[in-house]
Amino acid sequence: MLKIIHTADIHLDSPFRMEDLQKAQARKIELRAAFSSLMFWAKTEQADIMLIAGDLFDSPHPTPDAVEFVASQFAANPNCRFIISPGNHDFAASDSVYAKTAFPENVSVFTSPTLSCLHFDNIAGHAVDVYGYAFTSPILDHNPFAGVSIPKSDTITLLCGHGTLGADNGKDCPIKTEDIANSGFDYVALGHIHNNPGIQKIENTYYGYAGSLEPRAFNDRGERGAFLAECDKQDGAFTCRPAFFRLCKRIYAVESVNLTGASTKEEVLGKINALIKQKGFGKDTLLRLTLEGSLAGHLDISSVGIESITLGLYYCELRDHTSPDYDLDALRNDPTIKGELVRTLTPLLESEDENHRILAARALKYALSALAGNDISDFN
Numbered sequence: 001m002l003k004i005i006h007t008a009d010i011h012l013d014s015p016f017r018m019e020d021l022q023k024a025q026a027r028k029i030e031l032r033a034a035f036s037s038l039m040f041w042a043k044t045e046q047a048d049i050m051l052i053a054g055d056l057f058d059s060p061h062p063t064p065d066a067v068e069f070v071a072s073q074f075a076a077n078p079n080c081r082f083i084i085s086p087g088n089h090d091f092a093a094s095d096s097v098y099a100k101t102a103f104p105e106n107v108s109v110f111t112s113p114t115l116s117c118l119h120f121d122n123i124a125g126h127a128v129d130v131y132g133y134a135f136t137s138p139i140l141d142h143n144p145f146a147g148v149s150i151p152k153s154d155t156i157t158l159l160c161g162h163g164t165l166g167a168d169n170g171k172d173c174p175i176k177t178e179d180i181a182n183s184g185f186d187y188v189a190l191g192h193i194h195n196n197p198g199i200q201k202i203e204n205t206y207y208g209y210a211g212s213l214e215p216r217a218f219n220d221r222g223e224r225g226a227f228l229a230e231c232d233k234q235d236g237a238f239t240c241r242p243a244f245f246r247l248c249k250r251i252y253a254v255e256s257v258n259l260t261g262a263s264t265k266e267e268v269l270g271k272i273n274a275l276i277k278q279k280g281f282g283k284d285t286l287l288r289l290t291l292e293g294s295l296a297g298h299l300d301i302s303s304v305g306i307e308s309i310t311l312g313l314y315y316c317e318l319r320d321h322t323s324p325d326y327d328l329d330a331l332r333n334d335p336t337i338k339g340e341l342v343r344t345l346t347p348l349l350e351s352e353d354e355n356h357r358i359l360a361a362r363a364l365k366y367a368l369s370a371l372a373g374n375d376i377s378d379f380n
């Protein structure tokens with residue numbers, strides 16, 4: 001039984017863009033920890049091959065510290081063969097990490113945009129061919145294995161590559177589903193798309209994206225990890241049992257909560273915490289929460305204690321899209337600057353253009369809050 005680990009889009013050395021700079025730095029450390037977990041898992045499972053389908057690093061010129069870290073991890077598991085297909089972020093240029101680094105002997109890197117093959121006579125009792133290619137710049141506008149058809153044999157044939165499945169054209173190696181269906185490969189390990197829809201099968205080929213190893217932003221939502229595929233091939237018939245394993249330290253989530261009806265800060269926090277409990281978010285969760293609905297004009301969302309929300313979370317960002325429920329008729333008759341403000345904004349508040357109404361409502365909310373002496377620097 002041949003054991004293959006399929007991973008991609010690790011993006012080591014990637015910056016994490018967060019409002020909390022201390023936690024952004026902590027996330028960089030956690031990304032390395034996730035890679036260490038991947039390497040430990042490979043050793044524990046006694047994996048024979050690890051296919052890294054692009055963007056191992058976030059750039060072709062990672063820090064020396066990151067390179068040393070990766071090389072030492074590879075060297076610590078000499079029984080596993082690590083095969084890398086550089087992607088659009090860590091492309092194999094002439095001055096890239098892949099051209100300048102002497103990786104351990106158990107590491108192979110594809111460095112040409114043309115499809116090539118690595119042959120292994122005996123891995124776990126099987127002859128294995130691993131095909132692959134490399135981005136050599138940020139752009140690869142064609143599929144190197146389009147039109148390729150591998151003859152049937154008892155050799156297990158794998159492809160490791162970075163690209164965009166379902167695209168007819170583009171700069172990120174557009175791959176058509178029929179390219180895979182007609183290829184004759186037994187398993188196609190893809191990278192570039194950070195989501196993980198699972199391993200699928202078309203004709204006789206298993207294929208799919210591993211997704212990112214550790215989420216890096218709020219568009220990388222849900223659990224992240226890698227696939228372990230247990231493979232066999234007898235008399236030309238390939239069998240595969242792929243299983244996903246979560247390896248990420250954190251998960252990102254994006255949610256919204258309607259606060260209509262809340263008249264106190266305690267009621268606002270109650271609605272927010274009820275959502276957090278319902279979704280099962282905990283200390284591993286980074287949450288971006290949009291606040292929606294209509295609130296009493298006196299209620300200042302900016303003063304809601306974010307610390308009270310994040311007690312059960314790792315990190316939380318609030319986006320305030322609520323609208324104030326003011327008595328506009330009373331405000332229009334106010335003899336102070338408040339009345340003048342409302343009278344000035346009334347044409348926009350009553351505009352047929354929805355965007356004008358939204359902007360005017362937000363302007364009114366900010367202005368009245370500022371006039372009340374509240375801090376509006378954190379309004380979103």
